[in-house]
Amino acid sequence: MTGAPRGPSRRTFVLSLPSALLAAGCAAPRQGTGRPGDPVVLTLLSHYASGELKAALRGPVDEWNATHDRVEVRTEAVEFDDLLTTFMVRQAAGQGADLLQPYCLWNGQLVRAGVLRPAPPGDAARITRDYGAAAVGSASVGGKVYGYPTEAQTYALYYNRRLLRAAGIAHPPRTWRELEDTAYRTTRRDRYGNTLVQGFGLSTYDDSTTVGQTLALLNASGGTFMSRDGRSTAIDSPAGRAVLELEHRLVSRGASTPGVNVYQAFRSGQVAMVISAGWWTGSLKAQLGAAYRDVGVAPVPVPKLGDRRATLATGFMLGVNASSRHPREAWEFLRWLNTGVRTGATATRMSALQVSVGSLTGRAGDMRTLLGQGGDPNLRPFLDALGYAVPEPNVPGAQQAKSLLRKNIEALWTGRQSVEESLRTIRRQVDQEVSRSW
Numbered sequence: 001m002t003g004a005p006r007g008p009s010r011r012t013f014v015l016s017l018p019s020a021l022l023a024a025g026c027a028a029p030r031q032g033t034g035r036p037g038d039p040v041v042l043t044l045l046s047h048y049a050s051g052e053l054k055a056a057l058r059g060p061v062d063e064w065n066a067t068h069d070r071v072e073v074r075t076e077a078v079e080f081d082d083l084l085t086t087f088m089v090r091q092a093a094g095q096g097a098d099l100l101q102p103y104c105l106w107n108g109q110l111v112r113a114g115v116l117r118p119a120p121p122g123d124a125a126r127i128t129r130d131y132g133a134a135a136v137g138s139a140s141v142g143g144k145v146y147g148y149p150t151e152a153q154t155y156a157l158y159y160n161r162r163l164l165r166a167a168g169i170a171h172p173p174r175t176w177r178e179l180e181d182t183a184y185r186t187t188r189r190d191r192y193g194n195t196l197v198q199g200f201g202l203s204t205y206d207d208s209t210t211v212g213q214t215l216a217l218l219n220a221s222g223g224t225f226m227s228r229d230g231r232s233t234a235i236d237s238p239a240g241r242a243v244l245e246l247e248h249r250l251v252s253r254g255a256s257t258p259g260v261n262v263y264q265a266f267r268s269g270q271v272a273m274v275i276s277a278g279w280w281t282g283s284l285k286a287q288l289g290a291a292y293r294d295v296g297v298a299p300v301p302v303p304k305l306g307d308r309r310a311t312l313a314t315g316f317m318l319g320v321n322a323s324s325r326h327p328r329e330a331w332e333f334l335r336w337l338n339t340g341v342r343t344g345a346t347a348t349r350m351s352a353l354q355v356s357v358g359s360l361t362g363r364a365g366d367m368r369t370l371l372g373q374g375g376d377p378n379l380r381p382f383l384d385a386l387g388y389a390v391p392e393p394n395v396p397g398a399q400q401a402k403s404l405l406r407k408n409i410e411a412l413w414t415g416r417q418s419v420e421e422s423l424r425t426i427r428r429q430v431d432q433e434v435s436r437s438w
Helices: 019-025 051-067 080-092 104-112 121-130 133-138 161-166 176-186 212-220 238-252 262-267 280-294 327-338 349-356 364-371 377-385 398-413 419-437
Strands: 040-046 071-077 148-160 195-197 273-277 295-298 311-321 389-391
Touching (some): 040 080, 051 071, 051 327, 051 349, 071 327, 104 311, 121 148, 133 148, 133 311, 148 212, 148 327, 161 280, 176 273, 212 238, 212 273, 238 398, 262 280, 280 295
Parallel strands (some): 311 389
């Protein structure tokens, strides 16, 4: 959902490591014996490598270490782009960290590779009870829960109030027809035909904009990317066709310019609307200053009024390595971090951590309490979406399937494939990939 800077780089997937990082990743972590004077040492590997996320995680870890003599937690971090590869390299070397914070899309691959340990029954029951269905689904594989959801991201519609007002539009779109109308009315060009303002920010910049908003629209239309058993794609359907046709119209009629970096363009007032995840609110608030008052957030539009709401949910979780020598102590720490609260506190340490950096967890009760204490109102649509969002498919092969989907969406947007060609190619390529991964 993140440490890495809170920005687009967290949502890219470059699975290659320089040799220096590979060497560092294979350094054996210290693990104590638990005897007096020699505590058990748990290593926690995440992408909270720098900035506000690194500082935010440091707080509860220092608190734990100050109040627990028998078990010490030490944090290790790599940038998000290197996280999955680091998990796999260290595991293959027999030197994996005790505690892992994977992007939930990878869970099927990590479970198949024997990296993640299922949650004990008591923890699984607690997670299922206390977290939203989308967060639980993201942290589960094959019906088994594998960790505590941490960062939870849902997708909603960001819009520029000033640009909508200038086009005579009083409220953000609720339906796809309104979305198209708003996109066309807010698009502006100079006298030479150059785009000054995109009405709707389709963008090939990264997964979050290319794939994320396509899947959010697909879910909103009642469709899904993968079949229920995860062995084939389900996008070649009326819902999938409707989404790709919508995006194709927006591009062909000039309301979207996919080659533009939508993150920069929205900040500078050159994009009227874009669908993205809740993590972006923190970045926008910091970058825009007083101009942040022009940013609004609304639910993802549905095809027609009265349709049931749905959107995409992605996230991260904290789990225990299947090869950890200290699983009991590892789950003890995770329970403390994700269910316990400090004296006088009203939410778990993890929920407080995420809200402090402009994010959410899947614990809706915590979120409502924390956001009710002066939090950003633009986070509320993302919080509401925790109740109806659809988790990102995390079957074995999910990462490669997502990459193939992105490649074909970009081919459609750039005119290299028609809607029908894109649907056929996605079905053929993704089905081949996921069938090989089981």
